[in-house]
Amino acid sequence: MIVAVRAIILYTILLISMRIMGKGDLGELQPFDLVVSLMLAELAVMPMEDLDAPLFHGIMATVVIMFLQCLISYVSLKSNTARKIICGVPSVIYDHGRFNVKDMNRLRINMNDILGQMRLKGYYNFEDIDYLILETNGDVSIVAPESKTAKRVKRIPIATILDGKIMRNNLEKFDIPIDKLENSLKKEKLRYRDVLYGFIDENDKFIFYKR
Protein backbone atom coordinates (compact mmCIF):
# COMPACT_ATOMS: atom_id res chain seq x y z
CA MET A 1 0.00 0.00 0.00
CA ILE A 2 2.89 2.32 0.88
CA VAL A 3 4.37 1.67 -2.57
CA ALA A 4 1.07 2.65 -4.19
CA VAL A 5 0.86 5.94 -2.25
CA ARG A 6 4.51 6.71 -2.99
CA ALA A 7 3.92 5.91 -6.68
CA ILE A 8 0.98 8.35 -6.80
CA ILE A 9 3.02 11.11 -5.14
CA LEU A 10 6.04 10.55 -7.43
CA TYR A 11 3.84 10.32 -10.52
CA THR A 12 2.25 13.66 -9.63
CA ILE A 13 5.66 15.26 -9.05
CA LEU A 14 7.02 13.88 -12.35
CA LEU A 15 3.92 15.06 -14.20
CA ILE A 16 4.29 18.58 -12.79
CA SER A 17 8.04 18.54 -13.59
CA MET A 18 7.42 17.45 -17.17
CA ARG A 19 4.79 20.19 -17.60
CA ILE A 20 7.17 22.81 -16.19
CA MET A 21 9.96 21.57 -18.48
CA GLY A 22 7.65 22.13 -21.44
CA LYS A 23 6.25 20.40 -24.49
CA GLY A 24 9.47 20.54 -26.44
CA ASP A 25 11.02 18.06 -24.10
CA LEU A 26 8.27 15.55 -24.67
CA GLY A 27 8.15 15.83 -28.44
CA GLU A 28 11.75 15.71 -29.54
CA LEU A 29 14.68 14.04 -27.89
CA GLN A 30 17.84 16.13 -28.01
CA PRO A 31 20.85 14.41 -26.44
CA PHE A 32 20.32 16.12 -23.08
CA ASP A 33 16.56 15.46 -23.21
CA LEU A 34 17.31 11.76 -23.46
CA VAL A 35 19.63 11.99 -20.45
CA VAL A 36 16.96 13.86 -18.46
CA SER A 37 14.25 11.33 -19.37
CA LEU A 38 16.44 8.41 -18.28
CA MET A 39 17.48 10.14 -15.06
CA LEU A 40 13.91 11.10 -14.13
CA ALA A 41 12.71 7.54 -14.76
CA GLU A 42 15.46 6.18 -12.52
CA LEU A 43 14.85 8.80 -9.81
CA ALA A 44 11.14 7.99 -9.75
CA VAL A 45 11.74 4.26 -9.40
CA MET A 46 14.36 4.53 -6.62
CA PRO A 47 12.13 5.80 -3.75
CA MET A 48 9.29 3.56 -4.96
CA GLU A 49 11.40 0.42 -4.66
CA ASP A 50 13.38 1.31 -1.57
CA LEU A 51 10.87 2.03 1.19
CA ASP A 52 13.70 2.93 3.58
CA ALA A 53 14.74 5.89 1.42
CA PRO A 54 12.84 9.06 2.30
CA LEU A 55 10.57 10.39 -0.45
CA PHE A 56 12.20 13.78 0.07
CA HIS A 57 15.44 12.56 -1.52
CA GLY A 58 13.62 11.57 -4.71
CA ILE A 59 11.68 14.84 -4.77
CA MET A 60 14.82 16.92 -4.27
CA ALA A 61 16.69 15.12 -7.06
CA THR A 62 13.69 15.53 -9.40
CA VAL A 63 13.45 19.25 -8.63
CA VAL A 64 17.19 19.73 -9.24
CA ILE A 65 16.93 17.95 -12.61
CA MET A 66 13.84 19.98 -13.50
CA PHE A 67 15.62 23.25 -12.71
CA LEU A 68 18.74 22.28 -14.68
CA GLN A 69 16.62 21.21 -17.64
CA CYS A 70 14.69 24.51 -17.62
CA LEU A 71 17.95 26.46 -17.29
CA ILE A 72 19.68 24.59 -20.11
CA SER A 73 16.61 24.95 -22.35
CA TYR A 74 16.54 28.69 -21.65
CA VAL A 75 20.27 29.14 -22.22
CA SER A 76 20.18 27.17 -25.47
CA LEU A 77 17.17 29.21 -26.57
CA LYS A 78 18.98 32.49 -26.01
CA SER A 79 22.53 31.64 -27.09
CA ASN A 80 23.60 30.13 -30.41
CA THR A 81 26.94 29.05 -28.94
CA ALA A 82 25.26 27.27 -26.04
CA ARG A 83 22.82 25.65 -28.46
CA LYS A 84 25.72 24.37 -30.55
CA ILE A 85 27.47 22.94 -27.48
CA ILE A 86 24.37 21.40 -25.93
CA CYS A 87 22.39 20.24 -28.97
CA GLY A 88 25.13 20.08 -31.61
CA VAL A 89 24.60 21.19 -35.20
CA PRO A 90 22.94 19.38 -38.10
CA SER A 91 25.38 17.69 -40.48
CA VAL A 92 24.97 17.62 -44.22
CA ILE A 93 25.95 14.04 -45.01
CA TYR A 94 25.10 14.03 -48.73
CA ASP A 95 25.08 17.05 -50.99
CA HIS A 96 24.41 16.62 -54.73
CA GLY A 97 26.52 13.51 -55.27
CA ARG A 98 29.15 14.32 -52.65
CA PHE A 99 29.41 12.51 -49.33
CA ASN A 100 30.72 14.30 -46.26
CA VAL A 101 33.03 11.46 -45.17
CA LYS A 102 34.63 13.61 -42.47
CA ASP A 103 31.30 14.12 -40.67
CA MET A 104 30.31 10.50 -41.25
CA ASN A 105 33.46 9.35 -39.46
CA ARG A 106 33.02 11.93 -36.71
CA LEU A 107 29.41 10.88 -36.12
CA ARG A 108 30.30 7.19 -36.49
CA ILE A 109 27.68 6.45 -39.13
CA ASN A 110 28.28 4.16 -42.07
CA MET A 111 26.74 3.73 -45.50
CA ASN A 112 24.42 0.98 -44.26
CA ASP A 113 22.92 3.36 -41.69
CA ILE A 114 22.39 6.01 -44.35
CA LEU A 115 20.88 3.56 -46.84
CA GLY A 116 18.59 2.21 -44.11
CA GLN A 117 17.40 5.71 -43.20
CA MET A 118 16.83 6.51 -46.90
CA ARG A 119 14.72 3.39 -47.36
CA LEU A 120 12.67 4.27 -44.28
CA LYS A 121 11.96 7.67 -45.87
CA GLY A 122 10.98 6.02 -49.17
CA TYR A 123 14.11 6.72 -51.24
CA TYR A 124 16.25 4.01 -52.79
CA ASN A 125 18.65 5.91 -55.00
CA PHE A 126 20.99 8.80 -54.23
CA GLU A 127 20.21 10.17 -57.69
CA ASP A 128 16.69 10.93 -56.46
CA ILE A 129 17.78 13.14 -53.60
CA ASP A 130 19.65 16.42 -53.32
CA TYR A 131 20.56 16.53 -49.64
CA LEU A 132 20.66 14.14 -46.73
CA ILE A 133 21.00 15.87 -43.38
CA LEU A 134 21.54 14.29 -40.00
CA GLU A 135 19.58 16.43 -37.53
CA THR A 136 20.68 17.17 -33.97
CA ASN A 137 18.07 14.78 -32.51
CA GLY A 138 19.52 11.91 -34.58
CA ASP A 139 16.77 11.96 -37.20
CA VAL A 140 17.56 12.12 -40.92
CA SER A 141 16.06 14.75 -43.21
CA ILE A 142 16.04 14.28 -46.94
CA VAL A 143 15.71 17.17 -49.39
CA ALA A 144 14.50 15.89 -52.74
CA PRO A 145 12.35 17.05 -55.67
CA GLU A 146 8.72 15.98 -55.50
CA SER A 147 9.05 13.98 -58.72
CA LYS A 148 11.80 13.03 -61.15
CA THR A 149 10.73 15.75 -63.58
CA ALA A 150 10.39 18.44 -60.87
CA LYS A 151 13.03 21.13 -60.40
CA ARG A 152 16.01 19.97 -58.34
CA VAL A 153 16.95 21.84 -55.18
CA LYS A 154 20.19 23.67 -56.00
CA ARG A 155 21.05 24.52 -52.46
CA ILE A 156 19.37 24.32 -49.06
CA PRO A 157 18.62 27.71 -47.48
CA ILE A 158 21.56 29.12 -45.54
CA ALA A 159 20.67 30.81 -42.25
CA THR A 160 22.04 34.35 -42.11
CA ILE A 161 20.27 35.61 -38.98
CA LEU A 162 18.97 33.54 -36.11
CA ASP A 163 17.19 35.03 -33.11
CA GLY A 164 18.47 38.50 -33.96
CA LYS A 165 22.08 37.39 -34.28
CA ILE A 166 24.08 37.32 -37.50
CA MET A 167 25.36 33.82 -38.31
CA ARG A 168 28.90 34.93 -39.14
CA ASN A 169 30.13 31.33 -39.44
CA ASN A 170 27.64 30.66 -42.23
CA LEU A 171 28.51 33.91 -44.00
CA GLU A 172 32.20 32.97 -43.99
CA LYS A 173 31.59 29.33 -44.89
CA PHE A 174 29.46 30.15 -47.94
CA ASP A 175 31.31 33.34 -48.97
CA ILE A 176 28.36 35.63 -48.41
CA PRO A 177 29.55 39.25 -48.07
CA ILE A 178 28.18 40.92 -44.93
CA ASP A 179 27.63 44.14 -46.94
CA LYS A 180 25.17 42.27 -49.11
CA LEU A 181 23.25 41.15 -46.03
CA GLU A 182 23.29 44.65 -44.54
CA ASN A 183 22.07 46.19 -47.81
CA SER A 184 19.22 43.69 -47.97
CA LEU A 185 18.27 44.52 -44.39
CA LYS A 186 18.34 48.25 -45.23
CA LYS A 187 16.11 47.66 -48.24
CA GLU A 188 13.58 45.93 -46.02
CA LYS A 189 14.02 48.70 -43.40
CA LEU A 190 15.00 46.15 -40.77
CA ARG A 191 17.64 45.89 -38.10
CA TYR A 192 19.15 42.46 -37.63
CA ARG A 193 17.90 42.49 -34.05
CA ASP A 194 14.32 42.58 -35.36
CA VAL A 195 14.79 39.44 -37.44
CA LEU A 196 13.80 36.10 -35.94
CA TYR A 197 15.04 34.08 -38.90
CA GLY A 198 16.82 35.26 -42.01
CA PHE A 199 18.18 33.08 -44.78
CA ILE A 200 19.51 33.15 -48.29
CA ASP A 201 17.63 30.93 -50.71
CA GLU A 202 18.96 28.91 -53.62
CA ASN A 203 18.61 31.94 -55.91
CA ASP A 204 20.80 34.04 -53.59
CA LYS A 205 17.79 36.03 -52.43
CA PHE A 206 17.77 37.25 -48.82
CA ILE A 207 14.56 36.48 -46.98
CA PHE A 208 13.77 37.71 -43.48
CA TYR A 209 11.11 36.81 -40.97
CA LYS A 210 10.43 39.46 -38.36
CA ARG A 211 9.98 38.69 -34.67
Place this chain on the structure above:
Amino acid sequence: MRMVVISLIILILIIGVWAWVYYTSIGPVTTYYWDNLTGLTDVVRNEDWERASKDIAVYTDKWYEAKKLWVFFVNQKDLDNIDSSIRQLGVYIENKEKILAQAELEHLIVLFYVIDENECLTIENIF
Protein backbone atom coordinates in the same frame (compact mmCIF):
# COMPACT_ATOMS: atom_id res chain seq x y z
CA MET B 1 12.20 32.55 -18.53
CA ARG B 2 9.01 32.11 -16.46
CA MET B 3 9.59 28.38 -16.12
CA VAL B 4 13.24 28.91 -15.11
CA VAL B 5 12.06 31.26 -12.36
CA ILE B 6 9.30 28.86 -11.23
CA SER B 7 11.69 25.90 -11.12
CA LEU B 8 14.29 28.03 -9.31
CA ILE B 9 11.73 29.05 -6.68
CA ILE B 10 10.72 25.40 -6.16
CA LEU B 11 14.40 24.41 -5.90
CA ILE B 12 15.14 27.18 -3.37
CA LEU B 13 12.09 26.11 -1.32
CA ILE B 14 13.19 22.46 -1.29
CA ILE B 15 16.80 23.34 -0.40
CA GLY B 16 15.47 25.78 2.22
CA VAL B 17 13.39 23.04 3.84
CA TRP B 18 16.41 20.72 3.90
CA ALA B 19 18.70 23.44 5.33
CA TRP B 20 16.11 24.33 7.97
CA VAL B 21 15.79 20.68 9.06
CA TYR B 22 19.55 20.17 9.07
CA TYR B 23 20.47 23.33 10.96
CA THR B 24 17.58 23.33 13.43
CA SER B 25 17.20 19.63 14.11
CA ILE B 26 19.70 17.13 12.67
CA GLY B 27 22.84 19.15 13.51
CA PRO B 28 21.84 20.27 17.06
CA VAL B 29 20.28 16.91 18.00
CA THR B 30 23.33 14.88 16.92
CA THR B 31 25.62 17.30 18.80
CA TYR B 32 23.36 16.97 21.87
CA TYR B 33 23.63 13.16 21.75
CA TRP B 34 27.43 13.13 21.20
CA ASP B 35 27.92 15.37 24.25
CA ASN B 36 25.42 13.65 26.51
CA LEU B 37 26.18 10.07 25.51
CA THR B 38 29.87 10.72 26.18
CA GLY B 39 28.82 12.01 29.64
CA LEU B 40 26.63 8.92 30.09
CA THR B 41 29.65 6.72 29.36
CA ASP B 42 31.36 8.17 32.45
CA VAL B 43 28.20 7.64 34.51
CA VAL B 44 28.04 3.97 33.42
CA ARG B 45 31.78 3.54 34.05
CA ASN B 46 31.18 4.76 37.63
CA GLU B 47 28.21 2.40 37.87
CA ASP B 48 25.83 5.17 38.91
CA TRP B 49 22.84 3.19 37.60
CA GLU B 50 20.15 5.39 39.09
CA ARG B 51 21.43 8.47 37.26
CA ALA B 52 22.08 6.45 34.12
CA SER B 53 18.44 5.23 34.12
CA LYS B 54 17.12 8.77 34.50
CA ASP B 55 19.41 10.07 31.72
CA ILE B 56 18.57 7.35 29.24
CA ALA B 57 14.84 7.95 29.84
CA VAL B 58 15.31 11.62 28.99
CA TYR B 59 17.42 10.81 25.90
CA THR B 60 14.86 8.23 24.71
CA ASP B 61 11.99 10.74 24.97
CA LYS B 62 14.02 13.40 23.18
CA TRP B 63 14.93 10.90 20.48
CA TYR B 64 11.29 9.98 19.77
CA GLU B 65 10.50 13.69 19.58
CA ALA B 66 13.29 14.34 17.03
CA LYS B 67 12.41 11.22 15.06
CA LYS B 68 8.97 12.60 14.20
CA LEU B 69 10.64 15.16 11.90
CA TRP B 70 13.67 13.11 10.82
CA VAL B 71 11.50 10.37 9.39
CA PHE B 72 10.80 12.61 6.36
CA PHE B 73 14.44 13.38 5.63
CA VAL B 74 16.67 10.58 6.94
CA ASN B 75 16.94 6.99 5.74
CA GLN B 76 14.52 4.78 7.67
CA LYS B 77 17.19 2.11 8.22
CA ASP B 78 19.40 4.60 10.10
CA LEU B 79 16.46 5.60 12.30
CA ASP B 80 15.57 1.96 12.99
CA ASN B 81 19.19 1.28 14.00
CA ILE B 82 19.09 4.14 16.54
CA ASP B 83 15.69 2.96 17.81
CA SER B 84 17.00 -0.52 18.36
CA SER B 85 20.27 0.66 19.93
CA ILE B 86 18.64 3.12 22.34
CA ARG B 87 16.20 0.42 23.55
CA GLN B 88 19.02 -2.09 24.00
CA LEU B 89 20.99 0.48 25.97
CA GLY B 90 17.97 1.05 28.21
CA VAL B 91 17.74 -2.68 28.94
CA TYR B 92 21.48 -2.97 29.67
CA ILE B 93 21.33 -0.04 32.09
CA GLU B 94 18.20 -1.43 33.74
CA ASN B 95 20.02 -4.75 34.30
CA LYS B 96 23.25 -2.99 35.35
CA GLU B 97 25.31 -4.66 32.57
CA LYS B 98 28.33 -2.36 32.61
CA ILE B 99 30.34 -3.78 29.70
CA LEU B 100 27.33 -4.26 27.37
CA ALA B 101 26.03 -0.78 28.21
CA GLN B 102 29.42 0.78 27.47
CA ALA B 103 29.64 -1.06 24.14
CA GLU B 104 26.09 -0.07 23.18
CA LEU B 105 26.81 3.56 24.09
CA GLU B 106 29.77 3.60 21.70
CA HIS B 107 27.55 2.02 19.04
CA LEU B 108 24.88 4.69 19.56
CA ILE B 109 27.43 7.51 19.35
CA VAL B 110 28.62 6.08 16.03
CA LEU B 111 25.04 5.83 14.72
CA PHE B 112 24.42 9.53 15.44
CA TYR B 113 27.80 10.40 13.93
CA VAL B 114 26.90 8.47 10.76
CA ILE B 115 23.59 10.36 10.37
CA ASP B 116 25.29 13.72 10.71
CA GLU B 117 28.06 12.64 8.34
CA ASN B 118 25.58 11.40 5.72
CA GLU B 119 23.52 14.57 5.75
CA CYS B 120 26.48 16.95 5.82
CA LEU B 121 27.47 18.59 2.51
CA THR B 122 31.08 17.49 2.13
CA ILE B 123 33.33 16.48 -0.77
CA GLU B 124 33.60 12.94 0.68
CA ASN B 125 29.82 12.56 0.71
CA ILE B 126 29.45 13.86 -2.83
CA PHE B 127 31.94 11.36 -4.22
